[in-house]
Amino acid sequence: MKPAADLIITSANELLTLRGHSSSPKTGKEMDDLGIIPDGCLAISEDRIIACGSMDEVLAEVSETPDTVKIDASSRVVMPGFIDSHTHLVFAGGREDEFEQRIKGAGYLDILKSGGGIFNTVRATRAAGKEELIKKSRKHLDTMLKFGTTTVEAKSGYGLTIEDESKQLQVMKELNKIHPVDVIPTFLVHTTPPEFSSREKYIDFVINNMLPKMRGMAEYCDIFCEHEVFDPEHSLQVLTAAKKLGFKLKIHADQLSDMGCARLAAELHAASASHLDHISREGIDAMANSGTVAILLPGAAFFLGSDTYAPAPEMISRGVAVALATDFNPGSCPTESMQIILTLACITMKMSPAQVINAATINAAHAINRADTIGSLEAGKRADVIILDVPNHKCIPYHFGVNLVQTVIKKGRIMRFGCAD
Ligand SMILES: [Zn+2]
Structure with missing residues (x-):
């Protein structure tokens, strides 16, 4: 029959x-x-x-x-x-003023140091109620679905307190119940909040107080490894602790400078390392055939006006598994469209149409450990x-x-x- x-x-x-x-x-x-x-x-x-x-x-x-x-x-x-394997879906507020400042010449890290950037979104997200965040994120998910995205990874990281990070992760859980798009939750250690006097104190707090609370709410733990944010040693401490608690690992790596994070991701058997615009030859070799997927985000490099993009053809030819994602977020890439990301990947990183489609589907599924089903x-x-x-x-x-x-x-x-x- x-x-x-x-x-x-x-x-x-x-x-x-x-x-x-x-x-x-x-x-x-x-x-x-x-x-x-x-x-x-x-x-x-x-x-x-x-x-x-x-x-x-x-x-x-x-x-x-x-x-x-x-x-x-x-x-x-x-x-x-499409599988969008790297987004910051849940946030309040917008950063259009900062967009204008950047057009006039301000740098992304300068804006961050002067209390803007991520901190703008942190203030707005802390002030927002759960219902407001659900309403806003649901609208973004509607747009994603219309543009062909059927599964999305979403990161916390705009709360930076136990309560506010939990709120973002609860919003993702709620969205999974009410929206057709599947949302995969990640706890992101994004930056040190102003109420902490040092990065080290915040890292201790994350390891001893936050991670145990986020377990069960997030599938992955991710950290923003960058100059002035968290260095590779902090990243290693957080991700090692997260792994012990059962989190799968992701990392924001080598976006604005070569921090040696591609190698760290491969050594930790992270599911993915993202950005990699400044990955070194050594980093490429470490990631090749490591099982760690490189999620390239040309939308962020484009929107920040960067002239450096990840060396995708070299990464692909040397055996790195390459995926593409939007990095949807209010500061450095406010687009829900995977289609425009495919175009940017072709133009800025010289990937072929076939390569960008593989990167946005099957390899993206591997970046979120779901290639057995999607x-x-x-x-x-x-x-x-x-x-x-x-x-x-x-x-x-x-x-x-x-x-x-x-x-x-x-x-x-x-x-x-x-x-x-
Ligand atoms: Zn990101």
């Missing part, structure tokens, strides 16, 4: 399966392959993919019922939903699928600045955003 399909997507001009890499991320030449099936077909039952292949293959494997819904995807691209279109995986109104995958980063996503299928549920023709 063939399984019955609730939904069949037919005649995709290009069906990008990204198949065959659920157990380890793609590196090197594997990044050039999207597992494309021309005139492809995908069958879904409830929230799972049950068949994926050519029209003939899929229609031979599944049965239709009078209730089976069919979507004709001819002249369109069908692919896994990130590719294969039988048994969750039905998180997007349909884009473009004839082939190269058009996704090429036709930029607009939303190409027409239909989002999240856990088998259909949501249409574009106009059908």
Whole structure:
């Protein structure tokens, strides 16, 4: 007896399966392959993919019922939903004034030192109630979903007290109940709050008081390792303590300068190291084949007006698993759109269209340890699928600045955003 399909997507001009890499991320030449099936077909039952292949293959494997819904995807691209593996989703307030200051010449770290930057958002987030944060974050998630993101990692780090960090993590838990997009919670050690006289005192407080309280609320622990913020020694202390408590690890590494954090991430077997705009050759070699995914965030470098981007082609060719994410946050990258990030990655880091799509799906799934369930279109995986109104995958980063996503299928549920023709 063939399984019955609730939904069949037919005649995709290009069906990008990204198949065959659920157990380890793609590196090197594997990044050039999207597992494309021309005139492809995908069958879904409830929230799972049950068949994926050519029209003939899929229609031979599944049965239709009078209730089976069919979507004709001819002249369109069908692919896994984007996975945004690095965001700061939950915050209050905006930083548009600081944006204007930066245009006039102020530096990001200068603004931070004078009490602005992250501290602006910390003040606003501390003052905001849970309901206000849920309302605001929900709106951002709506935009993400419309632009094709079906899973998002989200960091705390704008509270910097036990109470306010907990509040951010509780908001994420609430969002998971009320919103279709899956939110993966991370506790971020972001910066030292003004009420602490030294970084060392705050690090002690984090290790002895905060981490035990955040356990159970956050899956990952992350730290911002940067000059004037936390150095590699602080990062090692916090992440070692977090690992003992059962957290998986992430790190903000080598964004504004080479801090040697790429190597630290690899040595600690972190799930990911993010930014890496200033990664050294030694850091690249340490990360290659380490299992730690490099999450590159060209949107942040672009928005900060940087002229240094992560050396993506060298990282890929030397065996580093590369993912892409928005870094969505109010200061250095206020966009929810993974599509614009793909364009920026092509232009600024010379990644190819196939590489950026791999980086935003299957490798991003590895960066959040979920490649067994999402990130590719294969039988048994969750039905998180997007349909884009473009004839082939190269058009996704090429036709930029607009939303190409027409239909989002999240856990088998259909949501249409574009106009059908
Ligand atoms: Zn970040």
